[in-house]
Amino acid sequence: MTATAATDLPLWPASTLDHGPFALLDEEQRHRLAGPVTRVRLPTGAPAWLVTRHADVRQVLRHPGLSADLERPGFPLLRPLPPQSEPDRQGGFIRMDGEEHSRLRRMLTAEFMIKNVRRIEPLIQQTVDAALADLAAAGPPADLVETFALPVPSIVICHLLGVPYADHDFFQVRSRTLLDRTTSMELVRAHAQELRDYLRELVVARHHDADGDDLISRLVRDRVATGQLTVDELVGMALLLLVAGHETTANMIGLSTLLLLREPGRFAALRESPHRAAELVEELLRYLSVVRTGLPRLALVDAEIGGQVIRAGEGVIAVLSLANRDPEVFDDPEEFDPYRQAHQHLAFGFGVHQCIGQPLARAELRIALVGLADRFPTLRAAVVPQQVSTRDTSVVFGLNNLQVTW
Amino acid sequence: MSQVGVVRVAVDRGRCCGSGNCVVAAPEVFDQDDTDGLVLLRRPEPPPEAAERVRRAVEVCPAGAIRLTSTTQP
Numbered sequence: 001m002t003a004t005a006a007t008d009l010p011l012w013p014a015s016t017l018d019h020g021p022f023a024l025l026d027e028e029q030r031h032r033l034a035g036p037v038t039r040v041r042l043p044t045g046a047p048a049w050l051v052t053r054h055a056d057v058r059q060v061l062r063h064p065g066l067s068a069d070l071e072r073p074g075f076p077l078l079r080p081l082p083p084q085s086e087p088d089r090q091g092g093f094i095r096m097d098g099e100e101h102s103r104l105r106r107m108l109t110a111e112f113m114i115k116n117v118r119r120i121e122p123l124i125q126q127t128v129d130a131a132l133a134d135l136a137a138a139g140p141p142a143d144l145v146e147t148f149a150l151p152v153p154s155i156v157i158c159h160l161l162g163v164p165y166a167d168h169d170f171f172q173v174r175s176r177t178l179l180d181r182t183t184s185m186e187l188v189r190a191h192a193q194e195l196r197d198y199l200r201e202l203v204v205a206r207h208h209d210a211d212g213d214d215l216i217s218r219l220v221r222d223r224v225a226t227g228q229l230t231v232d233e234l235v236g237m238a239l240l241l242l243v244a245g246h247e248t249t250a251n252m253i254g255l256s257t258l259l260l261l262r263e264p265g266r267f268a269a270l271r272e273s274p275h276r277a278a279e280l281v282e283e284l285l286r287y288l289s290v291v292r293t294g295l296p297r298l299a300l301v302d303a304e305i306g307g308q309v310i311r312a313g314e315g316v317i318a319v320l321s322l323a324n325r326d327p328e329v330f331d332d333p334e335e336f337d338p339y340r341q342a343h344q345h346l347a348f349g350f351g352v353h354q355c356i357g358q359p360l361a362r363a364e365l366r367i368a369l370v371g372l373a374d375r376f377p378t379l380r381a382a383v384v385p386q387q388v389s390t391r392d393t394s395v396v397f398g399l400n401n402l403q404v405t406w
Numbered sequence: 407m408s409q410v411g412v413v414r415v416a417v418d419r420g421r422c423c424g425s426g427n428c429v430v431a432a433p434e435v436f437d438q439d440d441t442d443g444l445v446l447l448r449r450p451e452p453p454p455e456a457a458e459r460v461r462r463a464v465e466v467c468p469a470g471a472i473r474l475t476s477t478t479q480p
Contacts, residue, residue, distance in 0.1 A: 062470055102423070109424030109443030343431070343466060352423040354468035359426055 012040035012050055012317060013078070013181075013293045016392045020385050021255060021399065022336075024292065024321055033322075037308035040317070043181065048076040048296070048315035049308065054326035054346065056306040060318040061351035065301035068353055070095045076296045076315025078181045078395070082189035088196060091236020094244075094353060101352065104237060107223055108356055111160075111215055117359040120160070124364055127155045128371040136375070140405040141382045149253035149402070150246070152368050156360070157245030161238060162214025163202060171195060175243045181293070182393045192239075199238045203231055215241070241357070248290055249361045251391070251398025253368050256284045258388065258402055259336060260369070261381045266338060270373035277366045280338050284365065286345035287336045289321035292397045295349055320346045378406045413457055414475045417445045421471040428467055432459035436472075445471060 010032040014025055025033065033040070033050060040050045051060050060066055070077060071089070093104040110116065135147045154172065158165040174191040177183045183191075206212070206220040216238055223229035260267040270277060294317040299310045310316055324345045325333035331340075348355035355361065372379065381388075382403035389400040415435060424443035428436035435456055437446040452460050464472045 062468070105423065106442055106444070110439070110441060111443070113424065113438045113443045114426045114429055115438065115440075343462065348425075350468045352421075352469050354423065354425050356424070 009041040021390050036306040050317050052319045052322040054323040054329045057318040057323040058350050066297035067097050067300050074313050075298045082185045087232040091233035112356050114359045117363050124367045128368050132375045141403050144402040144404045145254045150250040153249035154246040162216040179395045180393050199235045247396045249364050251290045251396050254399040254402050255288045274370045277370050281365045282342040285347035286324045286342040289324045289347045290397045292321040294319040376406045416473045417447050418471045419444045421469045423469045425468050428463040431463035
């Protein structure tokens with residue numbers, strides 16, 4: 001592919017301006033990106049293959065020859081990668097392949113499994129109740145994002161990791177710049193460094209006192225002290241969990257609330273049938289799919305995806321959000337249907353990198369939404385969906401704020 | 407009348423990434439190890455009424471760590 005030809009390719013991520021928060025593409029974009037496998041141009045100017053069908057996205061994300069290591073030459077980046085020192089490269093297992101990846105991930109799988117998340121449900125409930133009290137005190141009207149959607153998952157992940165929530169302004173601001181694909185390379189580098197320095201201090205302090213019942217203390221005690229894990233690796237893992245642990249769920253809570261409030265019956269159903277909330281959460285995850293720019297992979301071998309041969313060295317973007325609206329799998333996929341069987345959705349990704357925190361995210365969403373409907377039965381949005389301010393350039397889509405009243 | 411096949415389940419802990427999706431789909435058949443979070447098979451030959459849930463577990467397993475084999479009863 002020559003550079004001249006690349007400029008004629010449709011740009012990915014597609015602009016989301018004027019779509020409102022619930023439509024993924026407009027008609028023209030849909031036409032240009034119809035696929036099933038389409039050649040696109042990334043913001044860096046590099047070409048890549050865009051994969052949008054459910055079956056193909058599953059195949060890409062489960063393919064052992066498609067790498068998640070974003071430092072490999074030719075990796076389809078959405079923004080240039082700042083240079084990283086060797087210690088800073090450690091522990092971020094989201095960008096590792098094979099054994100290197102599973103070695104670190106397996107130190108965490110038991111932490112986030114369903115039965116352990118069930119044990120911390122009372123903590124999630126308490127956190128939700130306290131945030132609802134704050135919301136009641138702040139309004140009406142009040143910003144749901146700032147007073148409820150963001151604090152709930154932030155407080156929970158801080159508690160689990162052993163990070164003081166009092167520092168939330170510091171890490172929330174920096175998490176957001178790391179996830180925004182328009183952030184300059186210099187700022188990404190500076191903010192990642194500041195977060196690592198901050199977490200390193202917490203880890204080092206645990207060397208003197210690792211009695212705590214939090215994840216960082218446990219890993220210091222069981223893995224670092226025993227020589228299975230280095231401090232640099234633990235810092236990288238903690239950084240990944242801290243950022244991924246609050247931004248994603250926070251954005252899901254904000255978007256879900258706006259969506260459910262569009263039809264009063266949907267919101268009321270949360271209060272009337274809380275036992276069905278788990279099903280509803282699956283459809284919210286499918287329909288809203290907050291990781292909308294997709295998951296990038298680099299082909300290390302030739303691979304055939306959706307009838308298209310992807311050559312070794314070429315980049316692939318697996319678009320979870322479009323796969324979640326594939327008519328082959330979901331009837332009337334553009335319709336939000338609260339109690340459809342949406343369990344096949346790919347909102348948490350697929351393959352060995354699938355979200356490790358998904359049981360936690362599901363529990364937080366369910367408890368937060370049921371709690372909100374219970375405490376504020378007359379809740380309504382003070383803005384129309386087309387006017388809300390959305391995070392169009394973040395890797396995790398969401399609302400900047402959501403004014404609500406009751 | 408045709409014979410009813412028995413579904414046998416096999417799991418590959420080497421491939422498992424501990425997503426827990428199988429436990430959500432069919433809790434009577436799958437569990438997760440308390441120490442490493444990886445899949446544990448509770449019932450290698452699940453009862454017929456669990457067959458649909460087991461098939462769903464195979465479908466939602468992100469790592470492809472669950473296999474089904476059917477044997478036809480004599």
